[in-house]
Amino acid sequence: MSVKILGTGSFLPESVVTNDFLSTIMDTSDEWISSRTGIKARHLVKKETTTQMSVEAAKNALLDAGIQAAELDLIIVGTITGDDITPSTACEVQAAIGAKAAVAFDINAACSGFMFAMHSAYAYLQSGIYQNALIIGAETLSRIMDWNDRSTCVLFGDGAGAAVLGAGQGGILGFEQGSDGVKGSVLACRARANSNPLVQENPETDYVHMDGQEVYKFAVTTVPASIERVLEKAQVGTEEIKYFLLHQANIRIIQSVAKRLHAPMEKFPISLDHCGNISAASIPILLDEVNKKGMLEEGDKIVMSGFGGGLTWGTCILEW
Ligand code: UT7
Numbered sequence: 001m002s003v004k005i006l007g008t009g010s011f012l013p014e015s016v017v018t019n020d021f022l023s024t025i026m027d028t029s030d031e032w033i034s035s036r037t038g039i040k041a042r043h044l045v046k047k048e049t050t051t052q053m054s055v056e057a058a059k060n061a062l063l064d065a066g067i068q069a070a071e072l073d074l075i076i077v078g079t080i081t082g083d084d085i086t087p088s089t090a091c092e093v094q095a096a097i098g099a100k101a102a103v104a105f106d107i108n109a110a111c112s113g114f115m116f117a118m119h120s121a122y123a124y125l126q127s128g129i130y131q132n133a134l135i136i137g138a139e140t141l142s143r144i145m146d147w148n149d150r151s152t153c154v155l156f157g158d159g160a161g162a163a164v165l166g167a168g169q170g171g172i173l174g175f176e177q178g179s180d181g182v183k184g185s186v187l188a189c190r191a192r193a194n195s196n197p198l199v200q201e202n203p204e205t206d207y208v209h210m211d212g213q214e215v216y217k218f219a220v221t222t223v224p225a226s227i228e229r230v231l232e233k234a235q236v237g238t239e240e241i242k243y244f245l246l247h248q249a250n251i252r253i254i255q256s257v258a259k260r261l262h263a264p265m266e267k268f269p270i271s272l273d274h275c276g277n278i279s280a281a282s283i284p285i286l287l288d289e290v291n292k293k294g295m296l297e298e299g300d301k302i303v304m305s306g307f308g309g310g311l312t313w314g315t316c317i318l319e320w
Contacts, residue, residue, distance in 0.1 A: 072164075163287065
């Protein structure tokens, strides 16, 4: 059976925060942020939650796919910023949309979360265990940023994107996932302290810490190599790919990947200029933008590649 994307959806919080606004509340500038990253603005929650944004993205994707919530067998959410430790965001989405028959769980793979969710759903669908899956990448990253650390907080945004997977022609042609836990500390957000009376020393509740240059080096080496392996395995040439949808962290990373693949930047759609980096939500939001702009036709081949905390990465080639 071929596993295909049947529909996409996304949701961004109402509030748009520009670089110029950030420069009024911290020591930064539009010039620094734009030239180093390509980011101009990001959406940040005022009232919206990770679950609410996931639900809106999910409803859009179901509508686009022409699938009822009751027909879903599986819901997987990639997130590192669920509203609650338990229940999972996926279970909260299941309840909100009335997907009574679905199995629901979250995946923590940071910026690769949507790709990991997609690969997991693909395995379930391909094996015939389930027929219709809803996958979501959703983040409220503004909650885990240190708003006194200008080197991280200006980079990230909030939002959610979703896709419905099911049987169809073409579909997923190849996949790769990878992890390198040894380098995990270069992008980390430590968990809450343990108040168990037996525990003497407690790390303090933390915000995101990133060694930007190490993550940058990891991205510009790992992503193109992963894409090349996936293309080679699927026996598809780079020139056959209509679009490369990369995790939206930094325009310079995307330019470097394009150069390494000898592919023009026109093949790399961008949402980071108005969204910033939304971790697991970056790729599905970009996919939804590309889909809703009518940029994809049946039979087009696209590559999606995510990378980030863990460290983790995931790449997929599919026929639309
Ligand atoms: O989704 C997870 C994946 N994450 C990524 O892919 C991030 C990858 N890394 C990057 O995108 C880049 O490393 C950054 C955009 C995070 C940083 O760019 P950089 O060119 O590596 O800058 P830097 O960290 O070397 O900082 C250069 C200077 C420093 O000042 P000094 O020490 O040279 O005086 C920083 O203090 O820029 C300063 N700086 C800022 N200045 C104005 C750091 N943040 C800011 C800021 N505004 N927001």
